[in-house]
Amino acid sequence: MGTVLVEVELGSDTRTVLDDIKNRVIDGVLVWHPDRLQRHPRELEELIALVEDVGSVQIETVTAGDFDMSTSAGRSIARIVGAIARKDSDDSSSRLKRKHAELAAAGKLAGGGVRPFGYEPDRLTVNPTEAAVVREMATRVEGGDSLRSVAADLNSRGIRTSKGNDWNTTGLKKVLMSARISGRREYGGEFFDAVWAGIITPEQSERLRRKLGSRTRSSGRAPRRYLLTGGLLRCGRCDTPMVSRPTPKRRRYVCSADPGNGGCGRMSAVADPLEALIVELVLYRLDSPELATAITDSQAQQTELAQLHDEVAADQAMRDELATDYANRRFSRSEWMAARDPIQERIDQSRRRLSRLSPTSAIDEYEGHADLLANAWVDLSLSRQHAIVRAVIDHVMVQPATLGRGFDRERFKPVFRL
Ligand SMILES: [Zn+2]
Structure with missing residues (x-):
């Protein structure tokens, strides 16, 4: 028996298609997009049950590949994709949730x-x-x-x-x-x-x-891991970088008033949910259209970087030449200094600009592949995770907590680099 695929847009005629599968009139379904498979989760569950009954039914979608509904993994993908397809709200929190579900579903990729x-x-x-x-x-x-x-x-x-x-x-x-x-x-x-x-x-x-x-x-040897150190978190009261300061029970970041930190001492944030939130934001950002723009900018930045390196090298060569000439008494000390100082000034300026250009190489291999990164994330070293967060986020402003609200993501305002 050959495969008979019917191209359908489920909805009003779902009943017919399910019946046709049951009666083995057709043995496959081809749809444009997974959301066509199921306007309602019950239809999907019915389809799943049917597949288990009938044995093999080929389900293919044009935009999302095929689902092997005979395995539990294939079924859960179909459920997740279906859930995503049903979501049409566009506010950012639901976008993040959808992203989250997509990333979870991306196991197949x-x-x-x-x-x-x-x-x-x-x-x-x-x-x-x-x-x-x-x-x-x-x-x-x-x-x-x-x-x-x-x-x-x-x-x-x-x-x-x-x-x-x-x-x-x-x-x-x-x-x-x-x-x-x-x-x-x-x-x-x-x-x-x-x-x-x-x-x-x-x-x-x-x-x-x-x-x-x-x-x-x-x-007792496992080091405590803190992802958001090194100035990534800033106290919203006094703008001081927050530091890791665990209590016996939980990992925390605080604004420390200790000498050497010089903060206000009046801000703290529990580490676990905050780190999870930041990772979520980073992964989301890596898949966003804004990143495509930012990458273009960063390519322009790479060009500037290369130019600056060339300028510094040329200026250094000129400075060395002058020094040689002065050493060979081709001109006086004051002449030498008059020639040298503007060059040195130029070198210093270029170096300052160089140090401000942010390297983005930490994320090169993950651009537009947030699913890969999500898979790999837990296995990355802390320093690599830190580098990726750094490449995407300049810092996060931490606002005071509202009493009794539990973890409140609104407290954390990321300032993106990319
Ligand atoms: Zn503070």
């Missing part, structure tokens, strides 16, 4: 970076040999084997990481802590069904994460 151990290079298909190793690692570590001993054993058996290297405790822990191996994506502390299959169950993943997470904390 995950590409680039290092191939995750346990998966084929398409990052979707499970590699059976490596998956068996992942299950073994998980069972052994959960059973009490140390990361060190498991890594040593893998190395002695000639099992290599996806990069072809020996295993170490860090790499092993990264694999076991990843939401990926349980077929999930983690974003902003939430889990989403991913389009790739899991190797271990979400339950086992949770147990491993608790175990390995608490081990890090109890060792």
